[in-house]
Amino acid sequence: MECFSELVKMYIAKGEFDFHPKYKEIDLVNLRFANDLFIxxxxxxxxxxLIRRALRMFCxxxxxxxxxxxxxxxxxGVSQVEEKKLCEILRISASSLPVKYLGIPLTTRQLKASDCRMLVEKIKHKIKGWGSKHLSYAGRVVLINFVIFGVCNYWCQTVFLPISTIKEIENIVKAYL
Structure with a gap:
């Protein structure tokens, strides 16, 4: 990825590259996380x-x-017509914000309950798959503590969950018990 950064820096030096308006002041072009790249x-x-050319050279x-x-x-702040034209340049599709990284929506604002729907649905799906007829009460408690609360803790390491989402998860867990 260092060669990608060097290529983009070369375009910046030539004045051919336009920074994202919010990141020009700090010269931020890319963010890397493990094997993911945000340009x-x-x-x-x-x-x-220029980005397409840099990616091709990197390849x-x-x-x-x-x-x-x-x-x-x-x-x-881009019209749908312009968005489609720009996507064709990179040959990738557009998506909507917030960006999801490792399953968690990344946003600069506090999450709303609607942003956490996928977490609640994931928990419902897990519990539905377990059933409860063949598990003891203790077995259900162990599954809840390790699986459900594990997923919730994973989210909570990154974002604050809305109280309404926490209460909804608690109600799902209580109903399962």
Missing amino acids: LCGATEVSLK DLSGLHMNSSKSFCYFV
């Missing part, structure tokens, strides 16, 4: 063509390829 730029045709140098089916563009 931040202004929503211009020139910038996206040629490293042999690593971007998985287009797992890659997305996120736009703010």
Whole structure:
């Protein structure tokens, strides 16, 4: 990924690359997490063509390829027509905010209950699959403590869950017990 950063820096030095407006002051172009990459730029045709060229050069140098089916563009303040045109440049589809990373919505604001629907649905799905006819009360408690609260703790390490979501999860767990 260092060569990608160097290529983008070269485009910046030439004045060909447009920063994302919120990150120009700190020269932020990309964020890396394990094997994931967030590329931040202004929503211009020139910038996206430069990114596509940098990704192609990175691919040629490293042999690593971007998985287009797992890659997305996120736009703010861009018309749908422009959004479609810009997505075609990178040959990846658009998605909507908030961005989900490892299953958790990333946002700068506190989550709403609607942002946590997938967590509640995931818990319901897990409990539905367990059934309760063949498990003792103690067995159900162990599953709840390790699986359900494990998933909740994973989310809580990153974001604050709304009280309404916590209460909904508690009600689901009580009904299962």
